[in-house]
Amino acid sequence: xxxxxxxxxxLSVSPGERATLSCRASQSxxxxxxxxxxxxxxxxxxxxxxxxxxxxxxxxxxxxxGSGTEFTLTISSLQSDDFAVYYCQHYNNGPPVTFGQGTRLxxx
Amino acid sequence: xxxLVESGGGVVQPGRSLRLSCTASGFTFSSNGMHWVxxxxxxxxxxxxxxxxxxxxxxxxxxxxxxxxVSRDNSRNTVFLQLNSLRTEDTAVYFCAREYRHDNWFxxxxxxxxxxxxxx
Numbered sequence: 001x002x003x004x005x006x007x008x009x010x011l012s013v014s015p016g017e018r019a020t021l022s023c024r025a026s027q028s029x030x031x032x033x034x035x036x037x038x039x040x041x042x043x044x045x046x047x048x049x050x051x052x053x054x055x056x057x058x059x060x061x062x063x064x065x066g067s068g069t070e071f072t073l074t075i076s077s078l079q080s081d082d083f084a085v086y087y088c089q090h091y092n093n094g095p096p097v098t099f100g101q102g103t104r105l106x107x108x
Numbered sequence: 109x110x111x112l113v114e115s116g117g118g119v120v121q122p123g124r125s126l127r128l129s130c131t132a133s134g135f136t137f138s139s140n141g142m143h144w145v146x147x148x149x150x151x152x153x154x155x156x157x158x159x160x161x162x163x164x165x166x167x168x169x170x171x172x173x174x175x176x177x178v179s180r181d182n183s184r185n186t187v188f189l190q191l192n193s194l195r196t197e198d199t200a201v202y203f204c205a206r207e208y209r210h211d212n213w214f215x216x217x218x219x220x221x222x223x224x225x226x227x228x
Binding site: 032034036042043044045046049055056087089091094095096097098099100101102 | 152153158169203216220
């Protein structure tokens with residue numbers, strides 16, 4: 001099973017600033033990496049897939065990068081709506097597909 | 109637009125069974141693999157099971173293998189998850205999710221989830 005490790009666990013950033021979230025895989029997942037946003041009481045929402053492709057309706061301030069074992073989600077200028085928990089997930093092979101433990105993005 | 113609506117959750121004693129349903133609309137249901145993902149209270153996401161578009165393939169996480177069974181009825185646009193021999197650690201919100209692309213197990217649409225509580 002591939003283990004996904006996200007850092008940091010909590011990130012405090014001011015609105016308008018840049019946020020950088022990291023995700024590491026225990027072995028290569030090529031570019032088979034997705035990012036989700038989850039707000040309290042809601043289902044996850046797909047943000048990025050194939051490591052760098054924005055999902056439908058996702059603003060351009062969200063960008064993803066990386067391949068192999070190291071990945072990054074960047075939000076260029078944080079809006080109030082962006083504060084949430086973010087999960088990475090690999091889908092390089094399965095089962096299982098696995099998620100990271102999440103990064104909580106909070107307002108500084 | 110795509111809608112996925114789960115039902116069937118509730119409170120159940122350890123060792124008992126429960127059947128969850130997820131009814132889909134807004135897309136050609138028989139064209140997509142469907143997955144179940146769960147989230148224990150205050151915890152992260154855990155993939156549980158998948159059923160292929162025709163229903164001929166079903167696969168499970170080790171934590172539920174032999175206890176849970178996924179099935180689908182394409183005539184009713186519904187996917188099911190049968191939960192048997194429930195344990196307290198199965199307590200979670202269970203989400204159904206649509207596979208975005210064949211054999212690429214990431215999920216572009218999710219239901220709102222149904223809560224399963226296993227407690228004596």
